[in-house]
Amino acid sequence: MALPxxxxxxxxxxxxxxxxxxxxxxxxxxxxxxxKYPKSVYAPRITQMKDSILLAQFLEANTSKLTPQxxxxxxxxxLCAVGWKHDGVxxxxxxxxxxxxxxxxxxxxxxxxxSIPVYTMEEEGNDLQLVTPMEVIAPFGPKxxxxxxxxxxxxxxxxxxxxxxxxxxxxxxxxxGKSLGDGRIEGQSPEMMAGAQPSAEVSWxxxxxxxxxxxxxxxxxxxLTDQAIDWWLKKNPKAETTASKLVFGxxxxxxxxxxxxxxxxxEKGKSVRVAVFDIRGYTVICAVSTKDGExxxxxxxxxxxxxxxxxxxxSYFFENDGTTLDVVYxxxxxxxxxxxxxxxxxxxHLK
Numbered sequence: 001m002a003l004p005x006x007x008x009x010x011x012x013x014x015x016x017x018x019x020x021x022x023x024x025x026x027x028x029x030x031x032x033x034x035x036k037y038p039k040s041v042y043a044p045r046i047t048q049m050k051d052s053i054l055l056a057q058f059l060e061a062n063t064s065k066l067t068p069q070x071x072x073x074x075x076x077x078x079l080c081a082v083g084w085k086h087d088g089v090x091x092x093x094x095x096x097x098x099x100x101x102x103x104x105x106x107x108x109x110x111x112x113x114x115s116i117p118v119y120t121m122e123e124e125g126n127d128l129q130l131v132t133p134m135e136v137i138a139p140f141g142p143k144x145x146x147x148x149x150x151x152x153x154x155x156x157x158x159x160x161x162x163x164x165x166x167x168x169x170x171x172x173x174x175x176x177g178k179s180l181g182d183g184r185i186e187g188q189s190p191e192m193m194a195g196a197q198p199s200a201e202v203s204w205x206x207x208x209x210x211x212x213x214x215x216x217x218x219x220x221x222x223x224l225t226d227q228a229i230d231w232w233l234k235k236n237p238k239a240e241t242t243a244s245k246l247v248f249g250x251x252x253x254x255x256x257x258x259x260x261x262x263x264x265x266x267e268k269g270k271s272v273r274v275a276v277f278d279i280r281g282y283t284v285i286c287a288v289s290t291k292d293g294e295x296x297x298x299x300x301x302x303x304x305x306x307x308x309x310x311x312x313x314x315s316y317f318f319e320n321d322g323t324t325l326d327v328v329y330x331x332x333x334x335x336x337x338x339x340x341x342x343x344x345x346x347x348x349h350l351k
Contacts (some may be wrong), residue, residue: 001181009043024297049345050262058143061088064136066106074108080133082147084165091167093147095134099166103165116163119172120153127154139204150208155179156187158215160205173205175215178226186216188223201308224255225280240301246345251286251295258295268323274311277327278303283313285327287342298340299327308332 010018014037021033024095030050034043066074066083075094080334082101091111094102099116118128127334132150138258139146139162146265157176164167177187191198192204198206209215218226228249235247251258257279266288274287286298305310313332318325327338339348 001129013040014040018046019045022088024055025049036118041207042253047073054179055142060248062086062145066090068090068133069147072135073103073104075102076108076290079130080149082134082136082192084136084145085148085343086145086166093134095149097132098128099151109244116161116170117172118153119159119161119174120157121174122153122157122177127232128152131158131235140200158185158209158212160208162201162205171199171205173202173209174230175209175212177218177223177318180216184214184216186218187226188217189215189218193203217257220258221256222280224252225257228252228255228257229280229284229300232297236300241349244346245299246340246347246349248287249297253293255295257284257286259299261288261295267273267317267325269342272323274298274318274325274342276316276318285316285325285340298342 008167017036018040019032021029022212027050030046030053030339032044033040034050037043038321062085064085067162068080068082071083071092071094072078074092078094078096081092081094084093090106092104092177093107094104095116096102099118099302100112101116103114105111105230129152130149131152132148134147134149134235136145137148139148140183145165147165148161148273149163150158150160152158156179159172159175162171173189173191175185175187175189177183177185180186189206189209189221191202200343228251232247232249236243236251239246259277260277260279264277264286266273266275271290273290274285276283276285278284281303283303284297284299287296288294289300304310307330309332311329313327314330314335315328323341323342323343327340329336329338339350342345
């Protein structure tokens, strides 16, 4: 057998041990050779073969043979379940509502109970739905296994998660914002914001968020606008019907609603100027103080989609006092008016 270039320069003893090592190759025989001839030209090949054996042994000891169906049969009433093997010990991980986690033996005996934190910006009690069931993956190399899954909180939040079982450590990345009604969410992720220095796990998770076409990032200025509109609507639930009082909202000057008001034509009142325009699916009345430049959200309603059947603002003007704003609506062939006091934050609905 012809030897590779340079190998014929090795001593007979080295070549003899190499032949014996290759004939009955084991990790022990590889270590014996490498200890005696660490700088041998044979060392890279023996090291590679040794690493291959160690990897195969690791995978054998840390790869569950349980199918998801078999794991679910053991888990009972769980959201999902997966087989998990570590150092040769087989387990079943059962994920329950609220992200509580049961660790079971293959015969169903409870070994341990844990809880994975729910990552949410919302109040507690919103519906949690599993989107991607648990799966065992190795995103950073074959010797580091993680459990991956994804879930939604209501309609407005989506979370990708990696869980390290041995360390009982969860890494999560959140996307939250406004539901578009077809499964898509328009919003942002705290983990994607400029200046963040995420771990390798969180970087991998945010990559998943970016690849998800159902998650649509928006500018921070629009986020501030959406938050302001949501706040106003919650504070004024009967504004369009029976309300006599309104709660105005102070606007962040960096919001897109404040920026659009700045560039819009305005009606001049006493110490205030007012603009009416459509933004983010709503028609708004925005006021800016001529004293301190502060922006205020006075009014908000869904934008008119059909001027033949829906109401819309046709005109607006200040009365002589400079503080009462008359807002004239058209709906089909009828007109009506709202009178809004900017000083008293009151409204009168006139037919």
